[in-house]
Amino acid sequence: MARIGRLRSAGLALLSVAAVVGAGVATTPAYAADTANSIVIADGVTQPVFGYADAVRERIFVESPVDTDSDGLRDVVAFDIMRPKATEDGLKVPVVMDASPYYSTVCRGNETECKADLDGDGLLDKWPLFYDNYFVPRGYAVILLDMIGTNNSTGCPTTGGSSDNIGAKMAINWLNGRAVGRDAAGRTVRADWHNGRTGMIGKSYDGAQAMATAVTGVDGLTTIVPIGGVAEWYDYTRSNGVVTRGNSYPSSLANTVTNPARRDYCKPVRDALAAADGDETGDYTAFWNERSYVNKAGKVKASVFMVHGINDNNVKPDNMSKFWNAIAAHDVPRKMWLTQTGHVDPFDFRRAEWVRTLHRWFDFWLHGVPNGIMDEPRVDIERAADVWETHADWPLPGAAATDVFLKTGENAGSLGLVPLARPATAKFQDTPSQSQTTMVTNPTTVSANRLAFLSAPLSAPLHISGTPTVRLRASADQTDTNFGVILVDYGRAERVAHNVSGEGITTLTTEDCWGESSPTDDGCYKQTQKRVQTADYEVVTKGVLDALNRTSVRTAEPLVPGQTYNFDFPLLPEDYVFQAGHQIGVIVVGSYSGYSSQVDQTRASIEIALKSSKIVLPVVGGTAAAHAAGL
Structure with a gap:
């Protein structure tokens, strides 16, 4: 059983994991009772040795550099954090972040889970998706971030525009001591529990947020896992000059993700989107260039684990292929799953293998566990229903x-x-x-x-x-x-x-x-x-x-x-x-x-x-x- 305690830096954490695992230390199941300030590696993965019910929950607000609603005030980014209680006693942990515009409108996952503060204390009681339940006990913090203009963040959405994408970068800056964060009472809060590494994950618009943050080149973003994510908003709404989605779609989507109480307030921003999107021609303009993450792929420092439905008619697979080819050209460490389904999360088409693989991916990139995942075949392809193949790359060599x-x-x-x-x-x-x-x-x-x-x-x-x-x-x-x-x-x-x-x-x-x-x-x-x-x-x-x-x-x-x-x-x-x-x-x-x-x-x-x-x-x-x- 490998154990990592109260380390002074993320670099020390990496060296310590490599040393104990590489030395062939015997691994056995471990429990929280004797590991209050340590993560535990057993069977090659981090173990659930921390509590969930007693995890620290907080909400942080960070001022952004943009003012999307033109009210004279900079927009504020809100995000909810859950982290092991041991971080109060010196444990340093990485972050798994899902930045989303959907937490209070469309909501997340196959069961349409929304964020919920059930007792009115300003902290989340209901956390969408399984990331918090699974990863917090294994020594991770989980952040669910409200995209600018949605839920508890201020401002108005701009459907893939640069202001949409600043929120996660500001959260990562705060995690690494480069931005000021405050709680609801206005008190300054520091992330002295963070080990310096953040991974982003999310499906659809959330996947777009992960890619959009990666192409900023922000220091501290270590890996992203975009699932059916939009990499080219032009290709999401047009194709080779043909408008493939309804008129003023960027404005329509911005309306969908805005809380109903703020929709009238944000109408001028949506009107500006509709006036600039070029529906009358379908041509590629500066509006769409701003919303291209493929063009900015040379700035990506994070590793990338992509998942996409080869039959996805929502976020069509050219969003996958163009981003994949762009990061390959820059030799970004990468992995990919291609499924026969449409716009579906791997938690709902290959659940057990997905959780196992995602766990190992985050352990490697965020905790430094030398588990060999980067030595395995790069691409998994579903050939028929639940029949998977592995390949060295995609497109297939040859x-x-x-x-x-x-x-x-x-x-x-x-x-x-x-x-x-x-x-x-x-x-x-x-x-x-x-x-x-x-x-x-x-x-x-x-x-x-x-x-x-x-x-x-x-x-x-x-x-x-x-x-x-x-x-x-x-x-x-x-x-x-x-x-x-x-x-x-x-x-x-x-x-x-x-x-x-x-x-x-x-x-x-x-x-x-x-x-x-x-x-x-x-x-x-x-x-x-x-x-x-x-x-x-x-x-x-x-x-x-x-x-x-x-x-x-x-x-x-x-x-x-x-x-x-x-x-x-x-x-x-x-x-x-x-x-x-x-x-x-x-x-x-x-x-x-x-x-x-x-x-x-x-x-x-x-x-x-x-x-x-x-x-x-x-x-x-x-x-x-x-x-x-x-x-």
Whole structure:
């Protein structure tokens, strides 16, 4: 049993853990009775030797440098802390922080837990999620931070803007003695119990907060765990010039996360968001550049453990891939899970393994426990329901861009590795009201509203890993149109039902418990299971483009009717295996209702030059593997 007591510095803590664990000290279960001022390492992980019911609970307020509501006062960031009682006697502990705009509105987790002060003493009695129940007894402090403009913080939300993202940085500055914190009575409070290391975690907007804080480069942020997080707010609300979410979405989301009593007060801020978001064009502007964390990834000092649903239609997986590729370019220590579900927390799709892995991740990065987690495969990928693979990286090593050309065929068009020998064209009509189901079903039936291209049945599995891209050589009879392309797997199989209620999971009535409890907050949560369905096809990935943005998302350039152009654009990233006997389908449409809220009403007639049109698939094994699969 390894024990770490009242150490004077975080550096000493790291050396002491490494020394006792590395020396091969025998480990046995340990209990709080004999470890009042020590964390305990047993079986390679920190043990629950501290109380939960008697943990110290406090609320701290730190002044920020911004004034979002223009009231002449700097906005104040509020956050709630729970830490082991032993920190009052000299124990130094790290922080696990979830910064969120949702604690009093949408709330958190599969069971929609809100913060709650049940007795009115200004301190939390009900803490959302399991982090406090599980990690505080193991020698961590947990901070739940209210994003500026939400719950107990002042100001107004700005939906991913720089002022949204200052709160967690200010909390980390306070933890490390670089900012003044006060309690509700105005008394100065210092974090003399902190060991200098903070990890941030959170799903969706909370995950965006973690990435946004990391790209500030703030000292003391050691690791982040973004789950389905927004890394590019442009890609969250637009795609290649097409508005994919409703008009004035940043303003709408800001309204959602603002407490009802403050919504009228914050209306001028929301009006300014609506005026600046550029809905009328869908172009990429300075408004969206401010809300890009990918562009600032070079400042990241923290390690990153990403989790994302490869079928997430809320925060689409290009948010994952762009941030992942950006931090990889800067050699940031990193790990990732990719799941077949949609917008779901790993606590609800792989619970036991998630808690085990997250525990080891935080132990390594925040307590310095040398548990070997960084020597393990970097990426876990869910191949089928609850069937996981590990890989060295993502995209998988050996994935290579492979040209697959659109060709003519008897009924539907065909696909092949060699382009047509002679020029040929195919025409269709942009039909804004066409549903995705209509687009992809009956691919061998000729339709005036889409083009369908099918491979022959595959003779061997074909694995793609990465981001497919499309080149359409095309003309239109109008000055504007949209394009959409859908990659489909045609073949009957059991698949994760990510496209129905629950986004791939079903919530059960039974519970299991993860951590300690108090009379007002237990660590027990409803169990879940994967939702599966047997279907004749799967929409693998998809993408859209506003033809006006064919050369740049920053500027629009009208078409000359009848003139032929190249329209190049990415589909959403994927990691997918087409099974032997299945057929690969490529569906080409104009406007893509269901994917985007903005459809083009010009209803252009579009003509595709097939010889120069193709989809480029990131095939594991490249062209040789595509040949072997019968393409």
